[in-house]
Amino acid sequence: MEKISFEQLQEELYFEELDNGLKVYILPKKGFNKTFCTFTTNYGSIDNMFVPLNETQYKKVPDGIAHFLEHKLFEKKDRDVFQEFSKNGASANAFTSFTRTAYLFSSTQNVENNLETLIDFVQDPYFSEKTVEKEKGIIGQEITMYDDNPDWRLYFGLIENMYENHPVKIDIAGTVESISHITKDLLYECYDTFYHPSNMLLFIVGPVDPKEYMESIKGNQQKKDYTKKSEIKRKFEEEPQEVHKKKQVLAMNVQTSKCLVGIKALDTEQQGAEMLKNELCINTLLDMIFSNSSENYQHLFSDGLIDDTFSYDYTQEKGFGFAMIGGDTSKPDELADRIQKILLEAKSTAIQGETLERTKKKRIGTFLRAVNSPEYIANQFTRYSFNDMNLFDVVSTIEQITVEDIQAAAERFIDEDRMTVCQVVPKA
Amino acid sequence: MSVAEEKVKKYGGFNLHTVKTEKFKTNNIVVKWKAPITEETATLRALLPHVMQNSSNKYPNTASLRSYLEELYGATFFIDLSKKGDYQIISFSLEIANEKFLSDPDPLLKKGVDFLAEILFNPHADGKSFAEKIVEDEKRALKQRIQSIYDDKMRYANFRLVEEMFKGEPYALGVNGIAEKVDAISAEGLYQYYEKSLKEDQIDVFVVGDIDEEEIASYISTKLPFEERTAAAHTRAVHKEVKEKEVKEKEVKEVQDVKQGKLHIGYRTNVLYGDEDYFALQIFNGIYGGFSHSKLFLNVREKESLAYYAASRIESHKGLLMVLSGIDQQNYEKAVSIIKEQLELMKKGDFTEDEIMQTKAVTHNQMLETLDTARGMIEVFYHNAVSGVDVDMSQWLQSISKVTKEEIQTVANKIELDTIYFLSGSEGNN
Numbered sequence: 075m076e077k078i079s080f081e082q083l084q085e086e087l088y089f090e091e092l093d094n095g096l097k098v099y100i101l102p103k104k105g106f107n108k109t110f111c112t113f114t115t116n117y118g119s120i121d122n123m124f125v126p127l128n129e130t131q132y133k134k135v136p137d138g139i140a141h142f143l144e145h146k147l148f149e150k151k152d153r154d155v156f157q158e159f160s161k162n163g164a165s166a167n168a169f170t171s172f173t174r175t176a177y178l179f180s181s182t183q184n185v186e187n188n189l190e191t192l193i194d195f196v197q198d199p200y201f202s203e204k205t206v207e208k209e210k211g212i213i214g215q216e217i218t219m220y221d222d223n224p225d226w227r228l229y230f231g232l233i234e235n236m237y238e239n240h241p242v243k244i245d246i247a248g249t250v251e252s253i254s255h256i257t258k259d260l261l262y263e264c265y266d267t268f269y270h271p272s273n274m275l276l277f278i279v280g281p282v283d284p285k286e287y288m289e290s291i292k293g294n295q296q297k298k299d300y301t302k303k304s305e306i307k308r309k310f311e312e313e314p315q316e317v318h319k320k321k322q323v324l325a326m327n328v329q330t331s332k333c334l335v336g337i338k339a340l341d342t343e344q345q346g347a348e349m350l351k352n353e354l355c356i357n358t359l360l361d362m363i364f365s366n367s368s369e370n371y372q373h374l375f376s377d378g379l380i381d382d383t384f385s386y387d388y389t390q391e392k393g394f395g396f397a398m399i400g401g402d403t404s405k406p407d408e409l410a411d412r413i414q415k416i417l418l419e420a421k422s423t424a425i426q427g428e429t430l431e432r433t434k435k436k437r438i439g440t441f442l443r444a445v446n447s448p449e450y451i452a453n454q455f456t457r458y459s460f461n462d463m464n465l466f467d468v469v470s471t472i473e474q475i476t477v478e479d480i481q482a483a484a485e486r487f488i489d490e491d492r493m494t495v496c497q498v499v500p501k502a
Numbered sequence: 503m504s505v506a507e508e509k510v511k512k513y514g515g516f517n518l519h520t521v522k523t524e525k526f527k528t529n530n531i532v533v534k535w536k537a538p539i540t541e542e543t544a545t546l547r548a549l550l551p552h553v554m555q556n557s558s559n560k561y562p563n564t565a566s567l568r569s570y571l572e573e574l575y576g577a578t579f580f581i582d583l584s585k586k587g588d589y590q591i592i593s594f595s596l597e598i599a600n601e602k603f604l605s606d607p608d609p610l611l612k613k614g615v616d617f618l619a620e621i622l623f624n625p626h627a628d629g630k631s632f633a634e635k636i637v638e639d640e641k642r643a644l645k646q647r648i649q650s651i652y653d654d655k656m657r658y659a660n661f662r663l664v665e666e667m668f669k670g671e672p673y674a675l676g677v678n679g680i681a682e683k684v685d686a687i688s689a690e691g692l693y694q695y696y697e698k699s700l701k702e703d704q705i706d707v708f709v710v711g712d713i714d715e716e717e718i719a720s721y722i723s724t725k726l727p728f729e730e731r732t733a734a735a736h737t738r739a740v741h742k743e744v745k746e747k748e749v750k751e752k753e754v755k756e757v758q759d760v761k762q763g764k765l766h767i768g769y770r771t772n773v774l775y776g777d778e779d780y781f782a783l784q785i786f787n788g789i790y791g792g793f794s795h796s797k798l799f800l801n802v803r804e805k806e807s808l809a810y811y812a813a814s815r816i817e818s819h820k821g822l823l824m825v826l827s828g829i830d831q832q833n834y835e836k837a838v839s840i841i842k843e844q845l846e847l848m849k850k851g852d853f854t855e856d857e858i859m860q861t862k863a864v865t866h867n868q869m870l871e872t873l874d875t876a877r878g879m880i881e882v883f884y885h886n887a888v889s890g891v892d893v894d895m896s897q898w899l900q901s902i903s904k905v906t907k908e909e910i911q912t913v914a915n916k917i918e919l920d921t922i923y924f925l926s927g928s929e930g931n932n
Binding site: 109 | 571
């Protein structure tokens, strides 16, 4: 077991890669009541074309299957996993993102039992035709719920505008139609391909003894028979650099319009330190342009174009990435124009060193606040790790960002051909 | 196991609550202003903190104020409004890095207190009126905020259910006030309301973090000079009236262009925070619809696959139990009958010792987890301040563990169905 210390943060992280390839991280948190664990596979909604285990040809699977699989893992032949957790005072949950599926629990007692339940239920699938059919009703309602949600529709509308071929444009849960094609055999095929321990990461954060926990996890894994596995082959179609559509307007049952401007990312092949720096630079750049301490924000607000729902974010993964800027507005066209104009102006405006230093301070403070949260640490650490980055390098990377870095990021990232607009407006 | 301990001390016009803990890398200060929600004041009260939060005399615009917060290592400062029972509560929250995790030894917490003092006692005003333009900008934003409830159907259905259940009572008012009343507010009128609130609201100040409790207490007591309150302290009497209200089963159906129907059912629990059977109500709610092992989750979702979510929750200061579920409109009758039937089973005592044990374990866990966040701690402790009772955390946990099956059944039998609200895509149940 390896021990990594982060002195400024006063944290220690323990790590070991087990014989079957499972990566285990333990971060002791003194003073906390709860322990939070995530067990995550590097498999999400975008992984819809791959070579199934022990086969040779690429295969395309129905939209929404990773999320469907996440739901179905909770059901077993003879028991209900939720019941098992709650008997031990734990609350369990799971989520599927574009690139990951995570299973998790938190509890303040019987933590070792709960951890075992977590590992065992994820590693022991049971799918039957009957339970698969039943789940279609439940997930159908989940999809319908999101269909009525204007913010969700706006978000996916913007991604659809950006991407022509990449499966990131497909809703994580799929559609009622696409999930109707899911069968138990397809679920097993996805499971066998992506749930091998070597494609997974276990993260534990809480008031625990790392040695004891590592031993018990090893004991658990040694009882299970995992053969060595070849690398997973995924395929993605070619994606052009420019956006697929410049604008999309969705008429919905709302009273207030919404508007988002997106920028499609470049350099999405990056991993590791390079990716970390790029992601932090672009987020810092957006802060400098749009944060509520900026002149731009103040003008947009006093001109009546935005309210406190205004936000912005940049995120990057292997193969895709985007910035999104916007919020509720009574003037969606004017806001779209102004945001795009501000972005293009920022490209040619000199970066102020003083503003950068202040923004860096803010991002460091924000990171300190975030690491109060066991959920944030476990989820983000896993995401970073799947992209060969280290969450705990964030502060030192921010400290090293220079005016030149931000200038370069602005010049490379901001480009009219990669900008797009999505709006939700009231139905006429 | 460490359970959070709070120290409470009265200083002039406010109570200071401090919690010393080494859990966090930041310190939190929250100032809460409490007053009854009324038709006349709800909208003023909803606007006031928004006007106060983005400027002051020292920081006359958003950019200068927010830049200063960034200098303080990105201290977050925000306001929010909430309703607890018949009170409308304004919270001013500041979270600031603990300098011991930074290479820079600037005393951030004291600067944070100074900043809050500036916001609360030195607003952007001339002694008679807030700055006109700022008030107008915030009035526009408030109208948009009130309107936006309509666009989030789950929130909308909640709001409508409460509106129907408490027609003519202050509790029916939304926390953001009334859209039609926004235009009439003037910068002067708002300032007068500010002065009144500053004098009369019940004020609670919370500080959570790795602090020197005495030192910070003496600092805050000089920096936040709230005057001694003269208005009579609001008592639980406001709540008690509710208990005598007649309950009739009402059905309200509303049609909008939506794909998923929103079924929200309101019950009166006749039990409030601080009552003896409040703990039994907590366990009741857990078994009935509070968790993913609950009767509603199992029967509405897992067994019948009618819904993705089917849950219940309680409003501790109003004696309200709400069931919510998103369903296809054709399943309305079926869902309502399952939800009713499950309550009947609870009333008859048709639940096992295992279910009780399980629910106690999860409830216990949930409380301890809440105490792992500073904001969670503050909200838990604020329940006491709102209701004027004093339940400490070990007492709370102990009381939960002692709840018996009979008590749960008794509490179930106090629960009365009040209103069934259904928002759906078209008329009828076709």
